[in-house]
Amino acid sequence: MTLSVDIFWSFRSPYSYLATPRLLEIRDRYDLNLNFRPVRPLAVRDAAFFERVHPNWPMYVVRDCFRLAQMAGLPFAPPRPDPIVQNMATREIATDQPHIGRLTRLGQAAVEQGDGLMFADKVARLIWGGTAGWNEGDHLADAATASGLDWATLDRAEREEGERLDTAIAANESAQNASGHWGVPLMVFDGEPFFGHDRIDVLLWRLGQNGLKPRP
Template sequence: MSEVIDTYWSFRSPYSYLAIPELLQLRQDYDVDIALRVVLPIAVRAPEKVFDPENLKPVLYIMMDAQRRAQYLDIPYRFPPKPDPVVQDMETLSVPEEQPYIYRLCKLGVEAQRRGKGLDLAAAISQLIMGGTDDWDQGDHLDRAAASAGLDLVELDAAIAEGDHLAEIEQNQQALDAAGHWGVPTMVVRNEPFFGQDRISTLRWRLDQYGLRK
């Protein structure tokens, strides 16, 4: 039986996006199941942890570091995306209640995971959003992304219209908290959390200790 790596992930997190190539490689190299556990972005879920208008240093650092990290990894990257999956005033850092994009994206991720394609859909859609595609929400961009992951967007949308996906997202957020962290991406294996795109190499080391290399 494959080792399950619960991977807490956000459609707006630059580091979640930058982790995708290494997560895909991890799945290829080891007998593991990367179980995508979608959570709401921290700007919606817990904005006080990062988005304090009285202290912009965390936001400014993340924006600078993510751009630098993308250059280091040679991954296409643009922030903020157009449109940003979280509607937010980047001057006041306020987040309005009306959010036309992020809830649908998160629900799609949950449904894809239920069909065994969570990581694949996350890879395809995050490439659109963070990789620099203008108007990624328009036209057939999302349809083609879903198709590249072996999924049908119409079927996914029909499923999330009738499902309990928000409840599962809340469960994922509670599980992330129980695992001992709040940020994404956080990978958890055998109750041990590994936070950050730059900790996947440490996770590999742990998997080697388990003797899981294929």
Template sequence: MSTITDGDIVEQELSVDLYWSFRSPYSYLALHHVRALSQTYALRWNVKVVYPLAIRTPDFFERMDRMWRPYLLTDTQRIAEFLDMPFRRPVPDPIVQDPRTLLISPDQPRIHRLTRLGAEATLRGRALELIDSVGTMLWDGSVDGWDQGDHLARAVAAAGLDLQDMEAAIASDPQARDRLIETNEADLRAAGHWGVPTFVFQGEPFFGQDRIGILLWRLRQHGLRPRSN
């Protein structure tokens, strides 16, 4: 919990860790709830960007039931319609994966770039703004070829950051950003889960955008209050 002071107003903020991936459709769909809660309640989100399962557990797609992927596609589209969120899978996919065999390529430049940008935004204190802006650009269907032209630079700028400056900083010490990502992934497992989005409050994990209501119930038990302005 943290305290915000504005003149004579003292506002207590509760803090929630948000584990999030650029390739997860459910992570994107969770942004609807994160925005709403941020506007309504004295709540701080500690964004912890991680690699998707395709990178952390590349054999996942070999082990899953064949019905998993078709259901995922149906379910995410349905949730987007329910939430009135524009939705389309990113073009190109942040993960290099054979669409027929689902095999994951060992070479993954796009997701490494995005996830390191997430780590760099964390170091600059603007991770929430970055995942909101870049995540929306990836998933809302407004952009083809997000990795070409100035699409990514414009999305990063909308988060109050500069893409060229961030990528220069990453290039100067990529290992530092990778260590932060690895720490986030270890913290996610230590909290009791492996998937995203996962919300962790006082050590208790809530997995999935559909657990927001239960998370809100728990936060209210711990004194969650509306924002004062």
């Protein structure tokens, strides 16, 4: 029997970026369905989130992600522009968010077209890999093409079917909350949540207990 795992993922999360190559690797290696479910970042869903975290937390995340990327051989740089508009000095989240809604809707449209996880990987490599102006020109179109998807169809769905896509994203967020955790990347198997890129091996162990098999 093919096992199935839900993947809750955000375009603003550097840890989601760092986890994705490994998730693609295990998808290729094992008889396993990975159901990509894009969600908006907590900073947008909960504007007070950054007011509650310890002042040292943001800079620790930056340092941690730089070294994890080095260890994995992945490029890493602060996004230009940030997927969300935020004053990092005050932690204030802007009311106007021109990027993250579009990105998340594109991710959901990519799921419907056939490969949200691969599209997320290609786009995350732009955002977190040092591509300035990742939101301009042909960058997103090229990411779609590299994922085997049709950019014109994705772009049209995001522009013309936003309400429907937002409803699907809201369902993803409700399912994420119901799983018992709120962060990303979050993998959920058989109702059990595994939070963080460093829990993929634990997930594989649990899947192995449930009959995970290599692909033929």
